[in-house]
Amino acid sequence: MADRYLSLTATAPGRFLARRLGLPQPAALRRWSPEQPCLPGVLLHLTAGETAVCDLAPVLARTGLPLAGPAADPADPGVAAVVLDATGVHDVDSLAEVHAALHPVVRSVAASGRVVVLGSPLEDGPDHHRAAAQQALEGFVRSLGKEIGRGRTVNLLRLTDADAAESTLRFLLSPRSAYVSGQVITVTADGSGAPVDWSLPLAGRTALVTGGARGIGEAVARTLARDGAHVVVLDVPQAQDDARRVAGELGGTALALDITAVDAGERIAAELPGGLDVLIHNAGITRDRRLVNMPAERWSPVLDVNLASVLRTTDALLAAGALRRGGRIVATASIAGLAGNAGQTNYGASKAGIAGLVRSLAPCALAEHGVTVNAVAPGFIETRMTAAVPLFIREAGRRMNSLAQGGLPVDVAETTAWLAHPASGAVNGQVVRVCGQSLLGA
Numbered sequence: 001m002a003d004r005y006l007s008l009t010a011t012a013p014g015r016f017l018a019r020r021l022g023l024p025q026p027a028a029l030r031r032w033s034p035e036q037p038c039l040p041g042v043l044l045h046l047t048a049g050e051t052a053v054c055d056l057a058p059v060l061a062r063t064g065l066p067l068a069g070p071a072a073d074p075a076d077p078g079v080a081a082v083v084l085d086a087t088g089v090h091d092v093d094s095l096a097e098v099h100a101a102l103h104p105v106v107r108s109v110a111a112s113g114r115v116v117v118l119g120s121p122l123e124d125g126p127d128h129h130r131a132a133a134q135q136a137l138e139g140f141v142r143s144l145g146k147e148i149g150r151g152r153t154v155n156l157l158r159l160t161d162a163d164a165a166e167s168t169l170r171f172l173l174s175p176r177s178a179y180v181s182g183q184v185i186t187v188t189a190d191g192s193g194a195p196v197d198w199s200l201p202l203a204g205r206t207a208l209v210t211g212g213a214r215g216i217g218e219a220v221a222r223t224l225a226r227d228g229a230h231v232v233v234l235d236v237p238q239a240q241d242d243a244r245r246v247a248g249e250l251g252g253t254a255l256a257l258d259i260t261a262v263d264a265g266e267r268i269a270a271e272l273p274g275g276l277d278v279l280i281h282n283a284g285i286t287r288d289r290r291l292v293n294m295p296a297e298r299w300s301p302v303l304d305v306n307l308a309s310v311l312r313t314t315d316a317l318l319a320a321g322a323l324r325r326g327g328r329i330v331a332t333a334s335i336a337g338l339a340g341n342a343g344q345t346n347y348g349a350s351k352a353g354i355a356g357l358v359r360s361l362a363p364c365a366l367a368e369h370g371v372t373v374n375a376v377a378p379g380f381i382e383t384r385m386t387a388a389v390p391l392f393i394r395e396a397g398r399r400m401n402s403l404a405q406g407g408l409p410v411d412v413a414e415t416t417a418w419l420a421h422p423a424s425g426a427v428n429g430q431v432v433r434v435c436g437q438s439l440l441g442a
Contacts (some may be wrong), residue, residue: 001382002408003398005026005395006026006028006405009023009024010405011055011404012119019322024399025293025404026151026404026405027149027403027404029112029178029179030111030151030175031176031178032174032175032414033349036175037064037146037174037175038064038080038174039110039113039173039174039175040080041065041069041081041113042065042068042079043060043066043083043173044059044079044083044105044200045057045067045068045083046083046084046095046186047085047086047101048085048095048098048101049094049323050090051088051434052085052087052090052118054159054180056162057137059163059169060168060169063170063174064173064174065080065171069303073076079108079113080111080113080114081111081173082105082106082114082406083118083169084101084102086098086115086118086119087118087119087120089119089133089137090127090129090133091129091136092133092136094133095133098117106144106148106378107276109148111151111152112151112159112175113150113153114154114177115153115154116154116155116157116162116169116173116283117137117140117141117155117156118156118157118158118159119157120160121158121159122134127418130391132424138156138184140155141182142182143153145181145182145402146182146402146437148402151387151403152242152404153177153178153180153182153437154181154183155183155184155185156183156306157169158186158187159187159189160189160424161190164188164189164190164425164426165187165426167421167423168187168426168427171418173401176201176415176417176418177415177418178411178414179403179407179411179434180411180432180434181402182402182433186430187426189425189426190422191426192422192426193422193423195421195423197228198356201227202227202228202278202420202421203228203229204228204418205229205277205422206229206232206272206277206278207224207226207229207231207232207280207420208231208232208272208276208278208279209232209233209234209280209282210234210256210281210282210313211234211235211259211281211336212233212241212245213229213239213240213245213246213294214242215383216281216282216378216409216412216413217235217280218242218309218409219408219413220244220248220282220411220413220416220417221248221252221407223321223410223413224413224417225251225414227417227420229278230251231250231388232247232252232253232255232276233246233250233252233254234254234255234256234268234283236256236257236259237256237259237418239256243256246403257269259305259309259313260309263314263316264313265308265312265314265315265320265322268313268316268317268322269317269322272322272427275321275322275323276322276323276327277323277326277327277328278323278327279317279328279329279330280324280331281310281313281332281354283306285301286344286347286385287301287302288347289343290342290343290345294346298346299345299346302346303349306353306354306355311357312359314329314357320366324371325370326370327362327372328374329365329372329374329425330374330376330416330420331354331358331374332377332378333352333354333355333358333377333431334347334348334377334378335377335433335435336357337350337354338377338431339438345385351377354375354431355431357377358374358429358430359431360432361373362428362429363428366428367439372419372424372425373428373429374419374431374432375430376412376433376434377431377432377433377435378402378407378411378434379401379435379438379440380398380407380408381412382407382408382409383409386406399440400438400440401437402436402438403436403437405436407434407435407436411434419432
């Protein structure tokens with residue numbers, strides 16, 4: 001369903017009315033397209049604190065954004081993005097350098113531009129002053145994201161190795177991350193190399209998407225196919241016509257299977273004797289009702305589809321060696337699991353369980369199988385399901401985030417594709433919200 005309010009506020013009378021009434025003024029977001037693969041403008045690279053922990057210049061030069069020269073005017077209206085290296089911030093006094101660096105340039109960031117602050121990973125240790133200063137960056141980034149406006153996003157990336165963070169920097173500094181803001185992402189030092197072709201990073205790889213026949217799953221399947229993957233579109237037998245249609249358009253394979261079947265993992269492994277490189281757990285259902293009115297028959301199916309099936313199939317595929325080394329598992333959580341939502345105790349429990357799965361499985365899956373495990377947590381995404389939500393609740397869902405609009409299925413798909421990227425091996429155990437920095441939850 002079209003967002004008529006967004007269309008209205010794109011007109012001069014609509015902007016005037018929104019200003020006078022103090023209403024949200026969302027900006028149309030710039031998303032990736034073959035014609036506009038990069039943000040327009042230059043990249044400013046700034047530093048705060050003592051000596052930075054890594055050399056970023058070579059990686060930033062490969063993001064597709066031209067680096068501004070040392071004599072660049074910070075007020076240049078052509079600033080597409082700002083990267084502030086704050087890895088050297090070590091105490092309260094050096095936090096002042098964060099303010100000093102960004103204060104003069106924030107206004108110059110173009111609409112739908114990016115601000116990425118780089119920090120160091122949080123570690124237990126004796127230097128509690130450094131820990132406090134680095135933790136302070138999170139509050140700074142999330143607060144700036146809520147005030148910066150005009151479709152601009154602000155994120156914090158914690159890193160120790162610039163090369164290991166290249167796929168993440170490319171994502172955050174591109175139109176692909178249009179609906180990702182206020183996030184804190186940690187990348188480790190990792191041996192993942194660059195793909196042969198950054199424009200087709202999944203070439204020669206096989207990806208399976210559960211619930212891939214419609215909605216967000218279909219968008220994920222199309223995005224992975226765009227990136228070169230052979231996509232297996234898995235959905236329930238009742239949706240096999242849609243699955244075949246999508247797979248046929250993508251040159252992929254359709255697989256009709258109830259993911260809740262006890263032997264679903266074994267059957268997937270049997271259907272794909274060559275193995276998998278990317279496993280996307282997207283299938284999910286809702287059966288909303290307040291707990292006092294929720295019978296067991298509305299509770300159990302949601303937990304079975306959204307959580308138990310993910311656990312069973314993941315365990316079976318890993319045990320069978322069906323996921324090749326260098327593989328990626330990306331599961332779908334939700335902000336309902338992180339922040340809670342009235343009428344969704346079953347759904348919230350299932351999606352919080354996904355976050356627990358990611359945290360627990362990620363270290364051992366990487367150590368034992370060479371596979372990373374991450375999750376995306378969508379907020380309000382414009383789908384047929386949200387189109388059926390009553391008008392006022394739907395409008396509240398759209399506006400209650402820093403970008404004042406709903407996301408699109410492609411926003412979840414682009415984030416999933418980044419986590420599935422062969423150069424994203426340094427990203428592990430992360431739950432990344434795709435919610436426009438929803439005002440709900442952390």
